[in-house]
Amino acid sequence: MNLTLFTDYSLRTLIYLGSLEGQQKASLEQIANAYGISHHHLVRVGQRLAKLGLIRTLRGRNGGIELAKEPADISIGWLVRELEENMNLVDCFSGEQMCVIQGACGLQGMLAAALQAYLHVLDRYTLADVIRNRSAFLKLLARAPERLP
Template identity: 45%
Template structure:
């Protein structure tokens, strides 16, 4: 299974915003930090706001912030909200024309694998994937991290 760019960028956006809980973050700064398209990030922002993961504030001093604490943002739910198609193989689709349908054991195996994948993600929240503060600054392009000096 391969996640879409929408899901990839949604998770990155949530991580970035989660690393900056005391201020609003902008599409421009997130796009710059990750080297991704502002236009595509606008679509991601819209989807996340529609689904209640982030709050957006319009205007000159606007931006976005998490709509809830990172511990309440379940990764499985985010992936379900951002993925449009979990059809791993043709027989998962309504318009299935596979000649092996009904004779092939892969459908059940793939369905079980997908269920386990999503169930595994359900066990994690945004808080689980946020980097420690020093690494968070480096990911945001704020300053380089010297790994030999990071304290645990």
């Protein structure tokens, strides 16, 4: 299963914010530059993360975005479920008759069980687990992508 770029960028945004020390804020521009990704894409990501209550947006001179929850309270499994619009591993998951062997094939059940196992594993982790080594993240994120070897 491939996660969409939207989910990838959402995770990266939360990792960036979670790696900041104290009550520091960041801008979407800073995050886009740190990862070498499109600022335009991050605007949509920021809107969705704010709607989910995961980040706060603050306007003005000292504005930016910050986590609205503690990293330990942000479940990776929940986040993937919220952000991924299509978790259908194969066409027959859609409920429509799309395959001539649908109904006789056992693959659909096996893949459904595999997807549930995948999500169950992600449910065991939070953003805090992802960013355990904050100092390493901060060092890596401080380097502009064009300066990477």
